[in-house]
Amino acid sequence: MILLCLIVIPLIAGGLAWAVARWSVAACRWITLLAVTADLILALVLWGSHSPAGSGTWLAEADWEWIPQAGIRFHLAVDGLSLLLLMLTFFLGVLSVLASWREITEAVGFFHFNLLWILAGIAGVFLAVDLFLFYFAWELMLVPMYFLIAIWGHENRVYAAVKFFIFTQLSGLLMLVAILALVFTHHSATGAYSFEYGDLLGTAMSSVAEMWMMLGFFVAFAVKLPAIVLHTWLPDAHTEAPTAGSVILAGLLLKTGAYGMLRFVLPLFPHASATFAPVAMILGVAGILYGALLAFGQTDLKRLVAYTSVSHLGFVLLGIFVWNPLALQGAVMTMICHGISTGALFILVGALQDRIHTREMDRMGGIWSTAPRLSGAALFFALASLGLPGLGDFVGEFLVLLGAYQQSIVIAALAAIGVLFATFYALQFVQRAFQGPNTFNWRIPDLVPREGLVMAVMIIALLWLGLYPRPVLNTFEPVMTRIEQMAPGR
Amino acid sequence: MFPIREGFMISGALFTLGVIGVLARRNLLFVLMSIEVMLNAAGMAFVVAGARWRQPDGQVMFLFILAMAAAEVSVGLALVLELYHQFKTLDTDAISRMRG
Amino acid sequence: MTIVFYTASAVAIIATILMLTRANAVHALLDLIVSLLAVAVIFFVLGAPFVAALEVIIYAGAIMVLFVFVVMLLNLGEPATRAERALLRPSMWIVPSVFAAILLAEFIWLLVSGDVPPSAVAGIEAKETGMALFGQYLIGVELASMLLLGGLVAAYHLGWRKVPQTEATHVSHP
């Protein structure tokens, strides 16, 4: 029952917030904040109550009939992996609402409606175990995000929003075709229609069909997790989105791609994934290096942070397809820590943009003297993104590299060089934006207590994940070992 | 015996002449007349087929073609008058306002 | 009987060709009427007297008269024919006749390749066609009537607007 509330609360609150906005904007913001915090508490309760040994495959389930003829069930279930990503969802949700407290002035109600419906969509994606419901949530996630970027974005927001929509929608259709193909092969094998993840797991199919279906799924998730060639929507969408939008985009939407690969691509099509793994690994490493190089070349702050996401999620892609326990857990760890560190960076850049109304690094410089706390936080999160040991990102990246080394030395070495490139863009970001002489003699107010609280929470989270990640690692360890067992030849 | 094969030949020839007329002539009236010829040729083919299998269907079909031709001509000519009044010419190439 | 058939078809083809090459609209119309009458004769030869009659009454009679009526209304006169003759350059016949040649070749090839067995003996009386019309094809007839109604309304509508304007601006063409 608790799972249903996780989705229903944001949906209802969205409607409520929109309705209330006409009378008082503050009430609308508080409703959204309360709704997302309630969800966060629910997720934490779930996390607290689950037995560490992980009895069955699922920690909690909610299952109803939906369309019996087609074997579609409204089946929500959560295991270690999706529980953590849910918590990340609502954690970043709360922070993005707090971050855009003053930023959004016009059509506040509709903004919060969209925000909550995206969170509901993302929660749906992480909870859905029925492929049809998964696809439904997948599409539900897109539309409000499109509105978020198109209405409250910056200069050429419509271009970015349309580009984002086309990319994700098109790849989503590929996935739909793959889902249907899978269901029909299952039907021809067993005679019953079923969209159940459990039933579809073992379907026997010819290797060619398996490869095509796997590619259908893989492309949809590769667009979302920006793999190297399919990533070009990301910088535009991130640059034009409002702060809350880019936090959710970077922090959560990218994770749905990675989650999809872990949940659907590897288990459903083990043999095809195994043969496809070398290509995916090369894509991952190329993504790391290419993303880092481009981030180093950018002058627009948000584009720089966007390309760092391409680089970090190259690690995740690499980790997923290396397919041994170290790399898998490293990939999930990177996902979570990247969500926090990049989310924080976006909040900071948003705050900076509110104060100096530009994102061009050439017009910044010496902001440390006027806003030391903001610059200090930016330095901290830049260090987190370059993988400083003692912070969360390092643990994830090191595990991925360690796992990748066992697969192939060359790829691990290249990825390690990727980490070195990360230093270039992180220090470039800090140097050109915050240090150096205050040429444009900015006099800007430092972080207000609200933003200070947001930053403090994230700093503590990253330090905790960096120095004591065991509780988090133990949560998704059973899931990862199960996925790892599914690899052919294990 | 009825000359079936020749009948078809004739209707084919007439139809082809109609096509030439439509393509060649620039005057709208001549185009309409050529279309009439083509319709008539088609009707004839139906009647010849009817004659071949001794079925009335051919003639019924011819009748329908007649009805259609009548309706078509009435509307066509009304439009021709309207066009002429508008453009003062019947040259189809001159009247090409509907450009893409 | 076959001689009549061949002469009638020859007349039809020649009349049509003449119609095509005419510059003067009225002359072309008259050639067309001749061609239609020739086709009526062919129908008669083919043992379909009812259809032949219809052809003469409706097609040659009604439709062509409408044509003549409209041509008169347009009141083209000598300059129009002169302009028309100017357009009749031989070069414009090439492309259409190429198409037509291919089309004709296809027809002939189809006809020659197909083995058309000899036809039935007697023609088809009007009674038989009438019974078919109101038996099997009843819906067809109703639809035809609606089509004609459509044509009527359209013609009336298009025609109606024009009358007041032409009164005001009608100037006899030179």
Next chain:
Amino acid sequence: MLALLWLVPAIPFASALALAVLGPRMRARGVAVVGTGSIAISAAISLVIAGTFLGAPPASGAYTQTLWTWIDVGSFRPGIAFYLDALSLVMTVVVTFVSFLIHLYSVEFMRGDEGYSRFFAYMNLFVASMVTLLLADNLLLLYLGWEGVGLCSYLLIGFWYQDAANGLAGRKAFIVTRVGDTAMAVGLFVLFHNLGTLRIQDLMHAAQSQWPAGSSYAIAAAALLLGGAVGKSAQLPLQTWLPDAMAGPTPTSALIHAATMVTAGVYLIARTNVLFTLAPPVQFAVAVVGAATLLMAGFSALTQNDIKRVLAYSTISQIGYMFLALGVGAWGAAIFHFMTHAFFKALLFLAAGIVIEALHHEHNIFRMGGLRTELPVAFWTFLIGGCALAGLPLITAGYFSKDLILWSVANSPAGGMGLLAAGIAGVVLTSFYTFRLIFVVFFGRIETAVSHRPGLAMVVPACILAFLSVVGGFDKASFEALLNTALPHFREAGGGMSEALTSVAAGLAFFAGLLAAWYAYLRNPSLSRAAAGNPAGRLLHRFWFSDWGMDWFYDRLFIRPVVWAASASKADIVDSIYDGLASAAVLCYRILSATETGKLRWYAAWIAGGSVVTLAIVMWL
């Protein structure tokens, strides 16, 4: 008492956090008390622990304290655990003690600077990371400390961020050391993949048992670790960052770029000595790197005119000596030299700080002069430090440690005559540039007037360090005995030069350098200007001044291409694929719309053509 071990890194870490968060609101005095106090407590604890450790050494000669398991994924279970044995004890005591003195010094040196609390926060964070590095039980925790010190050196070099050059120098230091760290990380992967653990002691036993001497794995792992050490300790290929690191405040240079951080590489090699003994070619490479670096840095130091850059190059060359000692297997000698070097190099930097502060931030030595009478304290401490650095026989600690190294090089099976010659030439060079520095700065005419005298907080640490620079070297034997409990003994190859012979050689080299400097700079100062006059001299001077052109070479080879590639690909090339798709769609639209000519006959012709083609298809099928 050993259980308090975890406090040594924890206290500075806690005070760093406190200063970072509450610092700006605290008064300067409060910041000084917290900043220096935390290091004092940590130094005191480490001394107490040293006392108990020496008094009643634990059975296995080492004490391990595990706080919690950091990560456990499958067989990979590194813990946050500290390992204390003679080696890490010596280094921790030296590091914490020297840090305490330097913190005391910087209380006064940094007074009035607007980032006062930020400075102490970074310095405390540095000490915490350095101690974590030294006490780390497994290589991953060592890597954490390793990157932490790299970070603090970046933050402190770029401390005065208003001047963009400092920021760039900080960035250069961080990136060059990170190049080394990446190599070290790959080394960690090799070790974990082949030996299944990262705990140093288990690693060493596993390597000993599983890998034969000279096995390719050992060579790969040792070479990669050497890469990391070279990066951090500014040795030959990656030493260009240290001279630029002098952009940071002088206490930072004293602490980080003289005494502690730069010797992290030495500690790493000493700690993983088993790997290096298993890979003789790499060990020899360490020696060669050490020798080459000490010579190169020595020559470059001759030509510098900034007081801190001279000391920076001398640091590089002294660490070259330590690498030389490690290369020939004299682990104890290297650590001994580390200790003495920490004392006298920190002293030299502090004295230089006094001089710079006195001449209101004047760095160029040729604009200083005659400070012998003006700043007697600075002069005497600088002199003692200089003599220790150059190796004044029988009195200064530097002499004993350098003599031990030279003796080990002479008598070790791996040490060739070439290495010994390099060592002795190094001694000559060291004393030459040290006394050049002393004569130019403290003798001759007064160039710039002294603005203000150093306070007590700056003088006391300098004097203590001066005392240690002298006393530090006396009890060599017991120091050797202590280190041998943790490090393997030095295997002497017979027939080498005797102890006395090398010490005489070292003494002679010292005096040769002294005389040369005296002759060139005091006897007739015109000589140095003449040398710089003729073209060959000027070319050589420029070549050495720019650190043998390494900076220029790296800039061309690495920095330019990467920057060019980044700016060239600023507009995403991959994006042009999708733009291409979009423009193709527009092109198709434009072509199709052209077909709508509006001419009736054009359409009729297409219809006729279409029907002909369909008929043909029907016929053909």
